Amino acid sequence: MIGRPAHSRSGAxxxxxxxxxxGGQGVVTAAEILSVAAFLEGDHAQAFxxxxxxxxxxxxxxxxxxxxxxxxxxxxxxxxxxxxxxxPTLLHQVDLFSGLDTRGxxxxxxxxxxxxxxxxxxxxxxxxxxxxTVAASEWAVEFIGKPLPNAAMLGAFAAITRRVKLDSVxxxxxxxxxxxxxxxxxxxxxxxxxxxxxx
Amino acid sequence: xxxxxxxxxxxxxxxALCRPEVICAYPITxxxxxxxxxxxxxxxxxxxxxxYINVESEFAALSVAIGASAAGARAYTATSxxxxxxxxxxxxxxxxxxxxxxxxxxxxxxxxxxNIWNDHSDSMAMRDAGWIQLYAETNQDAIDLHIQAFxxxxxxxxPVMVCEDGFILTHAYERVDMPDRNQVQAYLPPFxxxxxxxxxxxxxxxxxxxxxxxxxxxxxxxxxxxxxxxVIPELAAEFAKIFGRDSGGLIQPYRSEDAETVVVxxxxxxxxxxxxxxxxxxxxxxxxxxxxxSFRPFPMLALRGALANAKRVIVVEKAFAxxxxxxxxxxxxMALRGLTTPIYTIIAGLGGRPITKAALLDAFGAAVRDEIxxxxxxxxxWNVIDTELARAKEKRRSGPIAENVLRDLGLVGxxxx
Amino acid sequence: xxxxxxxxxxxxxxxxxxxxDAENRSVQSTVDRSxxxxxxxxACQGCGEALGARYVVDTAMREADKKLLAVNATGCLEVFxxxxxxxxxxxxxxxxxxxxxxxVATGVAAALRAKGRSEVRVLAQGGDxxxxxxxxxxxxxxFERNDDVLYVCYDNEAYMNTGVQRSGSTPAxxxxxxxxxxxxxxxxxxxxGKNAPQIAMAHDIPYVATASVADLHDLxxxxxxxxxxHGARYIHVNVPCPLGWGSQPCETVRLARLASETGLFxxxxxxxxxxxxxxxxxxxxxxEDYLRPQRRFAHLFKPKPDVEALAAxxxxxxxxxxxxxxxx
Numbered sequence: 012m013i014g015r016p017a018h019s020r021s022g023a024x025x026x027x028x029x030x031x032x033x034g035g036q037g038v039v040t041a042a043e044i045l046s047v048a049a050f051l052e053g054d055h056a057q058a059f060x061x062x063x064x065x066x067x068x069x070x071x072x073x074x075x076x077x078x079x080x081x082x083x084x085x086x087x088x089x090x091x092x093x094x095x096x097x098x099p100t101l102l103h104q105v106d107l108f109s110g111l112d113t114r115g116x117x118x119x120x121x122x123x124x125x126x127x128x129x130x131x132x133x134x135x136x137x138x139x140x141x142x143x144t145v146a147a148s149e150w151a152v153e154f155i156g157k158p159l160p161n162a163a164m165l166g167a168f169a170a171i172t173r174r175v176k177l178d179s180v181x182x183x184x185x186x187x188x189x190x191x192x193x194x195x196x197x198x199x200x201x202x203x204x205x206x207x208x209x210x
Numbered sequence: 211x212x213x214x215x216x217x218x219x220x221x222x223x224x225x226a227l228c229r230p231e232v233i234c235a236y237p238i239t240x241x242x243x244x245x246x247x248x249x250x251x252x253x254x255x256x257x258x259x260x261x262y263i264n265v266e267s268e269f270a271a272l273s274v275a276i277g278a279s280a281a282g283a284r285a286y287t288a289t290s291x292x293x294x295x296x297x298x299x300x301x302x303x304x305x306x307x308x309x310x311x312x313x314x315x316x317x318x319x320x321x322x323x324x325n326i327w328n329d330h331s332d333s334m335a336m337r338d339a340g341w342i343q344l345y346a347e348t349n350q351d352a353i354d355l356h357i358q359a360f361x362x363x364x365x366x367x368x369p370v371m372v373c374e375d376g377f378i379l380t381h382a383y384e385r386v387d388m389p390d391r392n393q394v395q396a397y398l399p400p401f402x403x404x405x406x407x408x409x410x411x412x413x414x415x416x417x418x419x420x421x422x423x424x425x426x427x428x429x430x431x432x433x434x435x436x437x438x439x440x441v442i443p444e445l446a447a448e449f450a451k452i453f454g455r456d457s458g459g460l461i462q463p464y465r466s467e468d469a470e471t472v473v474v475x476x477x478x479x480x481x482x483x484x485x486x487x488x489x490x491x492x493x494x495x496x497x498x499x500x501x502x503x504s505f506r507p508f509p510m511l512a513l514r515g516a517l518a519n520a521k522r523v524i525v526v527e528k529a530f531a532x533x534x535x536x537x538x539x540x541x542x543x544m545a546l547r548g549l550t551t552p553i554y555t556i557i558a559g560l561g562g563r564p565i566t567k568a569a570l571l572d573a574f575g576a577a578v579r580d581e582i583x584x585x586x587x588x589x590x591x592w593n594v595i596d597t598e599l600a601r602a603k604e605k606r607r608s609g610p611i612a613e614n615v616l617r618d619l620g621l622v623g624x625x626x627x
Numbered sequence: 628x629x630x631x632x633x634x635x636x637x638x639x640x641x642x643x644x645x646x647x648d649a650e651n652r653s654v655q656s657t658v659d660r661s662x663x664x665x666x667x668x669x670a671c672q673g674c675g676e677a678l679g680a681r682y683v684v685d686t687a688m689r690e691a692d693k694k695l696l697a698v699n700a701t702g703c704l705e706v707f708x709x710x711x712x713x714x715x716x717x718x719x720x721x722x723x724x725x726x727x728x729x730x731v732a733t734g735v736a737a738a739l740r741a742k743g744r745s746e747v748r749v750l751a752q753g754g755d756x757x758x759x760x761x762x763x764x765x766x767x768x769x770f771e772r773n774d775d776v777l778y779v780c781y782d783n784e785a786y787m788n789t790g791v792q793r794s795g796s797t798p799a800x801x802x803x804x805x806x807x808x809x810x811x812x813x814x815x816x817x818x819x820g821k822n823a824p825q826i827a828m829a830h831d832i833p834y835v836a837t838a839s840v841a842d843l844h845d846l847x848x849x850x851x852x853x854x855x856x857h858g859a860r861y862i863h864v865n866v867p868c869p870l871g872w873g874s875q876p877c878e879t880v881r882l883a884r885l886a887s888e889t890g891l892f893x894x895x896x897x898x899x900x901x902x903x904x905x906x907x908x909x910x911x912x913x914x915e916d917y918l919r920p921q922r923r924f925a926h927l928f929k930p931k932p933d934v935e936a937l938a939a940x941x942x943x944x945x946x947x948x949x950x951x952x953x954x955x
Contacts, residue, residue, distance in 0.1 A: 043216070046383045050214035058383040083481035085378050086566045231741035232734060261737040265730065266768030273727035273765065277698065277734025280721050283741050285734070303723050407719040407735060409694040409747055414714035416699075416722035423711055 026077040026174050027088040031107055032097030032161075035067040040187065041095070041161035042073035045168070047183035048175045049077045057082045070105055077174060091115060093172055097147070097160050102128055113137050116172050120147040120160045143171050145203050154199040155192070166200030170207035177204045211388050217349040217379045218243030220386045221314060224353040226251045227394040228312075228360045230286040231401075232278035234263045234271040238293040239326045240376035241316030245288055268293035272300035272313070279309040280415055282406040284360065286311070290376055291318035294332045298339070305340025305431065307416060308405070310363035310370070312356065313341075317477065317528075318376040319561040323612040327562020328376040330477065330528040334537045336371070340431050342438055343506040344458070345476040346374040350386050354457035355503070357389065358445050360398055365441060367404045368434045373505075375478040375528075377562070389453055397452050435507040442504050460509035463516050465491065466498030471578050472517055473499040474542055475526040479558070479565050483526065486570045495578055505538065513545040522552045524577050526570075528559040535585040552580065558588035594618050654686045654847050661688040661717060663697075668715035669707040673876025675866030675883060676704055676781040679840045680752065683779050683864070684718060686847045690854035691748040696735050697721070700728035700753030700762055703788040704781060726761035728753045729769035732776040740775075748854065749775065755782040755796035759823045763795075770830035773858040777850075780823060780861070783868035791871040795821050798891070799943070800936050801923045803871070808926040817939060824897075827861040831900040834860040839894060840867070841884035845906065849896065865892045873922020885917035890944035893951045908953045914941045 028045060032038035039060040046056035054077055061072035074088040093116035094108065101107060102119075111117065113136040121144050125134045134142050145167040147160030155162075162184055169177045180200050185193035213220070222244050225233075233252065235245035252262040261278075265271045268289050275285040289297065294315060304311050315333045319325040333343060344359060346352035352374045359370040374380060405415060419427055439460065446458035464484055466472045473483050480501045490497045500516045502509065517523055523546070525539040536555035543553055554577050559565045569589050576582040597618050602608045654660055663684040670677035688695050697720045699705045705722045708715040723731045732751035739747050751769075753762055758780035769776055785803045786792040792805040799817040802808045806815040827835045833856045838846040846864060853860040867874060867882040874882055886892035887906070891914060894906035915937060918924040927933045948954055 043383045047214045050212075050385055055385055056214065056383070059378070060381055082384070083484045084567065085375075085478050085482045086564050089566065232737045234734070259741050259743065261741045263733060263737055263772070265733075266764055266771070269727060270730040270733075270765050270768050273723060273730035274734035274737065276723050276727070277721075277731035277736075278738040278741075279734070280731075281696065281735040281738035283734075283738035285738075299724055300727060307723070407696045407721055409691075409696065409719055412717065412719035414709055414716050414720050417709040417711055417714055418706055418722075419711040 024078055024080070025082070025084075026092050026172075027090065028075040028077070028093045028095065028168075029088045029091040030073045030075070030095040030097060030164075031101050031105065032071055033067075033101070034069045034071050036071070036097050037159050037161035038071040038097055039073045041097070041165055042075040044161070044180070044183045044187050045075045045165055045175065046077075047186060048165070048169075048179035051179045051182055052175060054079055055082050061087065070101055093118070093168065093174075095164050095168060096120060097164055099123070099128060102130070108133070115141065116168075117142045118164060118167050118171065119144050120164055122146045122149060141171065143167055143207055145207070147199075147203060150199045150202050154202065155195045159196075162196035163199040163203040166203035167207050169200075170204045177201065180204075211390065212385060213388050214383060214385055216243065217352060217374065217382050217384070218316075219247045220349050220388065221352050221356060221374070221380075222247035222251060223388055224356045225286055225314075226257050227389060227391055228286075228357060228398055229258060229284065230260055231283035232261045232263065232275065232285045234265050234274040234278075234285070234287040236265050236268050236271045236289070236293065238268065238290045240318055240328070240380045241288045241290040241293070241314060243380060244314055244316070268297040269300055272297040272304060272311070275311045275313075276300060276304050276307065276309055279304075279311050279403075280307070280405070280407050282401070282403045282408075284364075284401045285309075286313070288314035288316065290316040291320055291326075291332045294336060295320060298336070301336050301339045301341065304369045308367045308431070308434070310360075310367050310401070310403075312359045312363055313369065313371050314356070315371050315373040316376040316380045317373050325561040326376075328378050328528070329560045329562070330373070333371060333373045334529040337506055337537070340368070341506065342368060342370040342435070342504065344370065344372050344504055345502065346372065346379060347478055347480045347501055349374075349379055349382065349384050351457060351503075352379060353386055353388065354449065354453070354455070357394055357397060358449055358458045361445055362438065362441060364401050365445075366434050366437055368431075368438065373477065378478045387455070393452050397449060438504070438507045439509060439511075442507075458503060460502075460504045460512045461516060462501040462503060464499040464501065466500050466516060466520075468496065468519075469498030470496040470521040471498075471524065471574070472520040472522075473497065473524045473526060473574065474502060474513070474517070474538070475499065476502045476505055476538065477528065479526060479528065482565055482567055483570065486567055486574060489567070489571065490574060495574075497574060497578065502538070505541070508541045508545070510545045513542065517542075517546060517551065518549075520551060522554065522577065522580065524554045524556060524574065524582075526556045526558055526565075528557075530557045530585065554582050555585035556582075556588055557585050563589060591619075653682075653844055654689050655682055655843065660685045661693060663688050663716065663718040664708060665715050665717050667713070669710060670703070671868075671870050671876070673867075673869040673874075673879045674703075674707075675840045675868060675879045676754065676783060677707070678843075678879070679781050679838075679846065679864045679866045680704055680779075682840075682843050682846050683752070683850050683862070684750065686850040687748070687750050687777065687854055688718060690851055692746070694747045695719070696739075696747060696749050698723070698728050698732040698735060698749070698751040700751075700757030701725035701788075702754035702757050703783075704752060704754065706788055725757050727765050728757060728762055729776065729778055730765040732778065733769050733772065733774040736775045749777070751776050751778045753778075753780055754787070755780060755784060755823075756786045756794045758782075759795045759821055767826075767830065770827060770832050770859045770861070773832060775857050775859075777853050777860045777862070779850075780863045781866045782823075782863055783866050783871060785868075785871050787868050787871040795819075796823070799940065800927060802926060803923070813933070813936060814923070814926060824861065824863045827863075828897045828900045828902075830859070832859040832861065833857070833899060835863075835897040836861070837863045837865070837892065837894050839865045839883045839887050839892065841865075841880050841887060842894070842906070845894065852896070871923070873925070874920055878920055882917065882920065885912055888912045889914045889917045890948040890953055891917060891940070893947045893953055895951055902951065905951045905953060907955055908948065911948075911954065914944050
């Protein structure tokens with residue numbers, strides 16, 4: 012097997028996602044669901060947690076890589092193409108934006124404005140259609156009855172990155188949560204997706 | 211069937227396909243999801259009349275497997291880290307008795323300091339316990355190696371550990387091709403023990419053996435490992451025929467045939483190394499890699515063949531011997547004995563420290579110029595070490611090292627404060 | 628028509644088979660006994676453990692219709708029965724480690740369950756070190772899961788195989804290699820050691836019994852009863868050790884009898900955690916009579932009697948007698 016293998020890394024197709032949140036918010040589950048959504052579209056995907064101790068409320072990070080080729084890399088996502096912030100109270104506690112290129116995507120679960128979050132200047136560096144705030148917790152309460160923002164954040168992710176289809180996200184959600192819970196979460200994802208697409 | 215699933219669950223499903231008759235379970239991170247999923251599969255009746263035994267310790271887990279195997283049942287257990295050390299006595303015993311138990315190791319560091327993250331200190335500590343050790347690079351590997359492990363174990367009547375990196379593989383969701391039941395059935399016949407506790411034909415298993423015969427019994431165990439060197443590639447070839455994919459074997463070269471520099475490694479880090487090799491190749495560096503799948507038995511001739519033309523060899527490993535350096539590198543040197551090839555060791559990924567492409571690019575670059583420290587501890591924070599050494603020099607009662615280091619880093623619970 | 632005979636009328640408490648009805652005779656007296664632990668093994672002269680194991684395994688074999696698998700902890704019984712290249716076991720037998728016999732037996736039982744071989748029974752055996760000390764975690768686990776294993780502990784009250792060191796079953800004041808009596812020290816201290824049968828009962832397992840090589844009919848009966856049940860069962864057998872106790876080989880059975888007749892080793896049965904029967908003391912003996920023939924207690928009598936220690940040991944015996952109602 013001399014020479015370039017079929018799955019050379021020369022292309023820049025790999026898409027890397029980092030999700031920040033707190034224990035109990037379904038951060039790791041979100042990365043897993045995203046990987047399943049990509050898988051359903053025939054892509055390769057690799058999701059993994061930051062491997063901390065699992066405690067409610069503690070900061071949690073999860074990663075997801077998407078590619079049309081086999082993913083061999085095992086390092087944590089250090090330069091994400093998209094950053095999902097499930098809990099805005101982390102904004103000034105951990106080094107949230109580390110490695111995020113301003114050509115990338117930024118999604119924050121909040122009902123506040125960037126200025127009120129102290130990000131007024133920072134977000135101006137991004138293309139406007141690469142950033143969004145998502146009222147994910149509110150929609151989660153509305154649809155699921157609990158402030159579990161992960162499904163809505165994935166709907167928003169599908170909307171702004173167009174890296175996966177909403178259908179795939181919703182199907183992945185239903186696979187993870189069979190029955191009514193899956194339908195409710197899928198509805199929250201749909202709400203986020205449609206809200207962003209219409210805005 | 212292609213599935214996107216967690217590594218632990220993939221392994222559990224593969225184990226279920228292998229039709230174990232007794233599974234012993236004791237929780238320890240990061241292996242736990244495997245036995246959790248297996249408990250569901252047993253409950254759901256997916257594994258026939260399989261007996262799932264919740265035990266009180268890892269020592270008991272392997273001991274139950276020993277009893278089950280001696281009574282003719284296909285026996286399985288899984289563990290990690292401290293759990294593997296806690297069962298050490300039984301690990302040696304299972305091999306000494308020649309019982310074909312298969313055990314998954316979700317590789318994890320050994321404390322103190324207590325650490326739940328990945329490295330290879332646990333399975334490396336058991337490298338000479340008489341078990342065959344196979345290391346998985348991906349979750350697909352982990353599935354395939356487990357299926358081959360049962361076949362290998364039972365063919366030679368020797369226990370097999372399948373080692374997969376804790377969290378990095380066990381907790382990763384990725385695509386796997388799950389074999390179907392018929393394929394596994396065709397590949398793995400029912401367990402035909404060479405020795406069995408049978409009331410109709412009573413034998414004594416585990417008799418005391420004195421100086422007059424101990425060496426012979428031990429040699430026969432060595433002989434099994436020599437046989438395994440032959441059998442492992444045969445089983446991989448047969449696997450390819452039935453499952454339609456190359457998996458297993460002793461080693462797997464990657465762009466190494468013409469390479470001046472060849473990197474040798476085990477486990478999931480090989481994936482990252484492949485990416486690094488490709489990048490360096492694009493820059494014109496003559497570099498390749500060899501994945502060691504079977505660490506015990508160590509593939510002396512195969513590896514010597516794969517490294518024969520290399521101008522230098524780099525061994526990347528996730529464990530080390532204090533005061534000495536790498537562990538796997540000793541076996542690599544043995545394979546290359548008589549040759550003058552420089553062999554460098556990179557010790558990386560200890561206690562879950564990420565092994566980054568950037569760090570490997572730097573380190574391999576230095577090695578290619580023969581300017582690398584040997585052994586090189588990848589990404590070591592020398593400030594922290596120098597500070598602690600100075601503190602210890604200054605004051606007799608300098609305190610617990612782990613706490614001091616965390617304070618110096620301003621870390622509590624792994625997060626900056 | 629045979630009359631009802633009590634064993635002491637036969638002049639012996641151990642055999643007396645010739646005077647008994649055929650159905651009351653011991654397994655050991657029958658010509659078709661399995662001889663599972665056959666002759667030629669290397670136990671010391673007067674070994675209580677060899678005697679006890681022979682009765683236990685043959686009885687278990689009869690009750691299992693010879694479909695028995697035996698697991699053995701490391702210890703005297705294992706070492707004296709299987710010196711390479713010989714084995715005294717005429718039963719399928721395995722030894723793994725010192726501390727894991729109960730778990731290995733669990734595994735054997737699980738394999739039989741998986742294979743649907745419910746007619747094959749499992750016996751596990753160990754000494755007091757392998758049972759109450761190093762194997763105790765595994766034993767408790769086996770009890771708590773109620774695995775289908777009969778576990779028999781042969782208690783000779785110290786680590787005899789390694790040269791008589793103290794175990795968690797060594798009685799107070801006993802001299803062992805690690806509880807010496809030199810320099811005025813008084814051997815093993817009071818207030819230590821564990822009561823394995825009581826702890827076994829606390830697991831609420833179907834059957835717990837104590838037995839003695841002084842009453843081999845009773846030992847056989849208890850094994851028979853245990854084999855008639857399923858789940859985790861435990862029999863704790865008092866087996867004097869001439870080497871470790873410093874006694875005459877010919878005194879083994881007498882010492883075992885004295886251990887019970889003084890109240891120091893009460894004989895009882897318990898089902899589901901409740902005592903269901905006790906063997907009454909026929910002729911109560913003072914503890915001194917039991918202690919004096921054993922060199923491990925010699926310091927209690929020489930150079931002058933240690934009145935305080937003897938009284939404390941008598942108090943232990945008296946307490947057992949009250950606790951179990953050992954006197955009519």
